[in-house]
Amino acid sequence: MPTFKLPDIGEGVQEGEVVKxxxxxxxxxxxxxxxxxxxxxxxxVQIPSPFEGQVTKLYCxxxxxxxxxxxxLDIGEPSVSASIEPAPRETTAxxxxxxxxTEKSSVLAPPGVRKLAREKGIDLSRVKGTGTGxxxxxxxxESFTAxxxxxxxxxxxxxVAVERRVMELKGLRRLISEKMTKSKRNIPHYAVAEExxxxxxxxxxxxxxxxxxxxxYTPFFVKAAVAALKEYPYLNARSLEDGNFELLDYYNIxxxxxxxxxxxxxxxxxxxxxxxxxxxxxxxxxxxxAREGKLKLDEVKDSTFTVTNVxxxxxIFSTPIINYPEVAIMGVHRIMDSPLGKYMxxxxxxxxxxxxxxxxxxxxxxxxRYLEAxxxxxx
Amino acid sequence: xxxxxxxxxGGPGGYSTxxxxxxxxxxxLMIEADKVGGECLNYGCIPSKAVIEMADAIAYLKEMxxxxxxxxxxxxKWQEWKWGxxxxxxxxxxxxVKSYGGEVVMGRGVIENSxxxxxNNETFSAKNIVIATGSIPSRIKGIDxxxxxxxxxxxxHIPKSLIIxxxxxxxxxxxxxxxxxxxxxxxxxxxxxxxxGTDTDLSRFVDRRMSTLGIKVIVGAKVDRVTKEAxxxxxxxxxNVLKAELVVMTVGRQPNTQGFGLEKINPEMDGKFIKTxxxxxxxxxxVYAVGDVSGQPMLAHKAFxxxxxxxxxxxxxxxxxxxxxxxxxxxSDPEIATTGIKTDKFNNIPLATNGRALGMNYNQGVFRIYxxxxxxxxxxxxxxxxxxxxxxxxSLAVEAGLTSKDLGMTVHPHPTLSEGVKxxxxxxxxxxxxxxxxx
Numbered sequence: 011m012p013t014f015k016l017p018d019i020g021e022g023v024q025e026g027e028v029v030k031x032x033x034x035x036x037x038x039x040x041x042x043x044x045x046x047x048x049x050x051x052x053x054x055v056q057i058p059s060p061f062e063g064q065v066t067k068l069y070c071x072x073x074x075x076x077x078x079x080x081x082x083l084d085i086g087e088p089s090v091s092a093s094i095e096p097a098p099r100e101t102t103a104x105x106x107x108x109x110x111x112t113e114k115s116s117v118l119a120p121p122g123v124r125k126l127a128r129e130k131g132i133d134l135s136r137v138k139g140t141g142t143g144x145x146x147x148x149x150x151x152e153s154f155t156a157x158x159x160x161x162x163x164x165x166x167x168x169x170v171a172v173e174r175r176v177m178e179l180k181g182l183r184r185l186i187s188e189k190m191t192k193s194k195r196n197i198p199h200y201a202v203a204e205e206x207x208x209x210x211x212x213x214x215x216x217x218x219x220x221x222x223x224x225x226x227y228t229p230f231f232v233k234a235a236v237a238a239l240k241e242y243p244y245l246n247a248r249s250l251e252d253g254n255f256e257l258l259d260y261y262n263i264x265x266x267x268x269x270x271x272x273x274x275x276x277x278x279x280x281x282x283x284x285x286x287x288x289x290x291x292x293x294x295x296x297x298x299x300a301r302e303g304k305l306k307l308d309e310v311k312d313s314t315f316t317v318t319n320v321x322x323x324x325x326i327f328s329t330p331i332i333n334y335p336e337v338a339i340m341g342v343h344r345i346m347d348s349p350l351g352k353y354m355x356x357x358x359x360x361x362x363x364x365x366x367x368x369x370x371x372x373x374x375x376x377x378x379r380y381l382e383a384x385x386x387x388x389x
Numbered sequence: 390x391x392x393x394x395x396x397x398x399g400g401p402g403g404y405s406t407x408x409x410x411x412x413x414x415x416x417x418l419m420i421e422a423d424k425v426g427g428e429c430l431n432y433g434c435i436p437s438k439a440v441i442e443m444a445d446a447i448a449y450l451k452e453m454x455x456x457x458x459x460x461x462x463x464x465x466k467w468q469e470w471k472w473g474x475x476x477x478x479x480x481x482x483x484x485x486v487k488s489y490g491g492e493v494v495m496g497r498g499v500i501e502n503s504x505x506x507x508x509n510n511e512t513f514s515a516k517n518i519v520i521a522t523g524s525i526p527s528r529i530k531g532i533d534x535x536x537x538x539x540x541x542x543x544x545x546h547i548p549k550s551l552i553i554x555x556x557x558x559x560x561x562x563x564x565x566x567x568x569x570x571x572x573x574x575x576x577x578x579x580x581x582x583x584x585x586g587t588d589t590d591l592s593r594f595v596d597r598r599m600s601t602l603g604i605k606v607i608v609g610a611k612v613d614r615v616t617k618e619a620x621x622x623x624x625x626x627x628x629n630v631l632k633a634e635l636v637v638m639t640v641g642r643q644p645n646t647q648g649f650g651l652e653k654i655n656p657e658m659d660g661k662f663i664k665t666x667x668x669x670x671x672x673x674x675x676v677y678a679v680g681d682v683s684g685q686p687m688l689a690h691k692a693f694x695x696x697x698x699x700x701x702x703x704x705x706x707x708x709x710x711x712x713x714x715x716x717x718x719x720x721s722d723p724e725i726a727t728t729g730i731k732t733d734k735f736n737n738i739p740l741a742t743n744g745r746a747l748g749m750n751y752n753q754g755v756f757r758i759y760x761x762x763x764x765x766x767x768x769x770x771x772x773x774x775x776x777x778x779x780x781x782x783x784s785l786a787v788e789a790g791l792t793s794k795d796l797g798m799t800v801h802p803h804p805t806l807s808e809g810v811k812x813x814x815x816x817x818x819x820x821x822x823x824x825x826x827x828x
Contacts, residue, residue, distance in 0.1 A: 118789075129706055129707055129708070
């Protein structure tokens, strides 16, 4: 009876958390059926069955962490009982009718609901339908947006009767917890803030739009950060376990993405070598896949500096926690009106072990200068 | 001024894009070279159904047992009425476009670049261009001097005899109508059966009906030459020569991609069609394509659907083509209407079990609903009078993910043709009320 062990997923991953079993003991599986979802360093990997047969034993529960090479499940020969055809359904279909496969996986949702979901960027297969026969309704989609169906509520939207309970941190939530604790425990954080006048960049964006180039703000922030990092290389570094720091000669910019499961940082590799348009396309694509939970391991690793855009949700000011083992993180916020025009706060949290306040202030001043004269980003 | 979009073509794809953009608060300019309403309203769907309706009414009385009637047709008067009716429709459409702030310019628009179009020596610019140039009838090389759908629908008398080259849905529809109006009709089809692409166990009802109407159908035949000299002669490749007063060519349609400067922006093509993604964007930034020119199926209602998607995307929303059921209707006798996909799980309900149909002196046809193993409705096919009006119940069921039990347990009024839909739903789970399968 073959035992299936957690395979080496690559990229030096040593362990993973079983987040979801798609099979239970006694189930029949076919080769290449997805049997289990395992979450490694912020990426969920779907593992297909290498054999056909009946599941005879599961070695771990959902939420358990298992190491590469340790057994996941046993798959045996199909037992006699399992090979019996399922009970015939009530049907008068003629004898010539053969079983056929239609898109059974397609979500039961009428067109109006599908349109709404698309506009909100929601993957319907993740929405639990409360209508007849599991049909997804408009309400289901709307409440899915308002509050993630996960038990973990990072931000309760309305006051609901809260049930007192112990919340076991699982999956991404647990990873976030570990990483944030490590960062705050090890890094002496401090923050500086600067005010950016936004009119120039808004005009610049509009001009590009008139040329048919539609960009969001994020690529500008990334571009400005990279330009400033090149001038202040201490901020493009990582802390080592031995207490030393490694200055890096490449610029991989992490972009914080708010997903239903929790915060994910998607990484734009070699950001210094990419144009605004390329950055824009890549960020959009990464964010989309982050929200769908489809990022590849490679796309969440090895960032050298992180940008978190809080403004799209709300809040005028924040002091972000450094994405360990990086040494600094930049927060961008909501664009606001004042009698003097549009402006926005930018904050920088830095690791004081390596970076003094003066350098952080100089860095953020550079970022300000770039963003207030966006044409300088192109030279 | 700069428009949000310039739309090339004022047919179903074009005018509905203009209306949708207007509804979204966007400024649209629609350019039409011929007539607002396009092929569909002027030379296609609408006038052909008008001819069919007249022909059906005449045949209906003529074939009703015990009724004798003599009918004379003044086609000139009828054409006057028809154009009056069409003009009402097209001017209504134009008014609608304008009521939403859209502008209409008559003339041939030619693309200069992805943001500007020249028409009547004036250049207009816009953030987006929507290509909605539709389709044109396919031709056979070397055969030029024949009638097409546009001409035959505009005749001032009923031709004594008519040869139709091409037994697809347009040929069958026109052939049936003119046979009922008194023409001697011959249909020549290259494929081994008429209505190629339609299930023969659906098209056989139409085949049989055409034969009782005296329509001569020649299948598997290729036309070599057509000559015109005091009437037409059609030479087939097997040596036979057929003669008739008129010859109509209905060998399909092809996307209209010529004569409006498409080469200036050179978008990626998909065969003869302009390639678009699910958001109806072409490979050229800011340029969209909708309707016939943007791919199969070439149907006005698909153009309406495309238009809404393109307009929403132009308006900054994220919209994608996402239908699970695209209806397809043939206005043959009886009508054939299908939607969704075919599965192997269905049972036929003969039209002859439907009381309303019998009372209409109809008994040839069938109702079918296709379900999956969980009885979720995936599609349907009806051969029945007014099948075109019945099919949307199935499209809705497919889109909404209803099961055949949902339809079967919905009360349908009696006596109606729509009971056939209910019975077909019931038949999928063996509970049809008025029909017991002999199998």
